[in-house]
Amino acid sequence: MKLSNIFNRRNRILLRELVITDFKLRYQGSILGYVWSLLKPLMLFTIMYIVFVQFLRFGEGIEHFAVSLLLGLVLWTFFTEATNQGMQAIVGRGDLIRKINFPKYIIVISATISALINLFFNLIVVFVFMVFDGVNFGWSVLYFPLTILVIYAFSLGLAFLLSAAYVKYRDLSHLWEVFLQGLFYATPIIYPLQMIIGFGSQLPAQIIMLSPVAVLFQNARAQIVGHENIVTADQLFSNPTFIVIPYLIILLVIIWGFVYFKKNQSKFAEMI
């Protein structure tokens, strides 16, 4: 897998066609088609908003918490979609891998790109929502694309790792489902981090903010609705080591994912 070959002409053609096919197949037979990928996070948001914000009074006194919640849900949807579809990608395309020789990573990338396209359209909805909610954009919004890029790279790294492991260990899909469920509650999505700190100790919040997902999500929100409304890692830790740890995890996962995938990919055809 030479770096210069990763996106050569043939692979670009293939990637494009696989993404288009994925797209066509996913929404086939449904009347609303693509609209569903916009509706789903919005419906989820409506439920969460009614239950947690209206009834349980989460995020009371925090400005633009609704936007925060929506953004969190949209990012979470992307993360689960990219890792789940990425994990299933190699096994799901077994028919191709067994019969034609082509770079396997194209399949994983195409699966995550479908999720990325969804994220893009969902973010447009978020921005429209923001305008209605009267959010003032600060300069930090310029960092937002960079945060999205890191989230994508992290998801891609995980997708590589999971897809290669899933070929060997089919139990992984169940394990990952449960893991994601746990991670959802361990990430400040439906609750603000201020609420955790408000219980008295900083420690639970600090533990939460060692998770790459939590850190990236909080950063993304802070860049959109302003640092005064969102608790980020630098406000929690005085020791910079703890701020770096999540990023090290991200880097490690990406490298591990690529290396593990590269090492195993030649055996995919006979193992599927």
Next chain:
Amino acid sequence: MSDTDNAIVVKDLFKSFKLPHEQSAGIKSLIVNFLKHKKGYETQHVLDNISFEIKKGEFFGIVGRNGSGKSTLLKLLAGIYVPDSGLIQVNGSLTPFIELGVGFNPELTGRENVFLNGALLGFSQEEMHDMYGDIVAFAELKKFMDQKLKNYSSGMQVRLAFSIAIRAKSDILILDEVLAVGDQAFQKKCYEYFDSLKDEHKTVILVTHDMSAVRRFCDRALLIESGKIMYRGAPSEIALDYQELFSAQPAQPVKGAKKITRWGTGDLVETKTEVSVTTNEIIISTTHLAHKDLTNPIIGFTLLTDDDVNVLEANTLTTDKKLGNVHKGDKINITWKLDNLLKSGNYRMTVGSCNRSLTNFYDWNDDAARIRVVKTVETNGIVIPTVKAEVTNG
């Protein structure tokens, strides 16, 4: 011979698969096997020391029974599998697919599948747009292109797949079982395509069970059996070897009801039969031993095809060679010469002897010799005599 004359060089190729004992691959079996110190899989050697080369511009046939390792070999050539050890050298671009219609999705329309399949062959959307009309016309499916593929008959799917596949612009083509499906019209198209490939001097690897195609198109061929190369050489030879694989193991007779292949009183027995075959002549030499004094016994033979069709009979009576008085312990040697009019195929020879009135058989050997005939002419008849035609008008 320099390397550049070869399109493909395969040397000392080995490939084995690990077959897991339990169907459920997963963490459970991983833990169980770890605790029991079991390997959890069995190694199956699929290809066992394969070496051959294919020259540039050669039409090369690979034949063998189901499960002989053909497909694994193709997948190794195409780079889908990685060999355990050995060398595969490919000079030139190679079609990366080993089957027609790779990636065809039943839920997509014919049109969408054409573009998807084309992308797998490396064609961009623009290139596919340019070729689309030709592909559809060749497949004769214009009316069906906006229907989902799941509504196509299997023959229609193959036609569409074939029409796309022949657009692939590689130096070396792999054609696996393309003839296995499709009707006569499709087969005709295939043959025309093969002819055009031969005209263009393309390197082609043809894998098929259709021996007439092997004879007709291949320059050379090899026969794989149980992961080893059994024979290699001229296609007509390989075609016979292939057919022999099946006749060599005929349906075994029911136990106890074994077919008697040798019978007779034993007064004059055949001890040796040798046959030499050239394109023009068949020379048979039979040796017989007398266990009794006999007067004018008759010795003869018959030739039968694989399907037990009696092709010809001859004996000392018909050839007008009287054997006279034969004494106990005498050895009789007969050389039979006949024109080789037989078509290509495997033949069985029976040798027998009897008394002069053909009423008492001394010996009958039902399977005295096996003969192989290789001819360049293909025919459906059993014999190929020289036929002269004179045409007169009016």
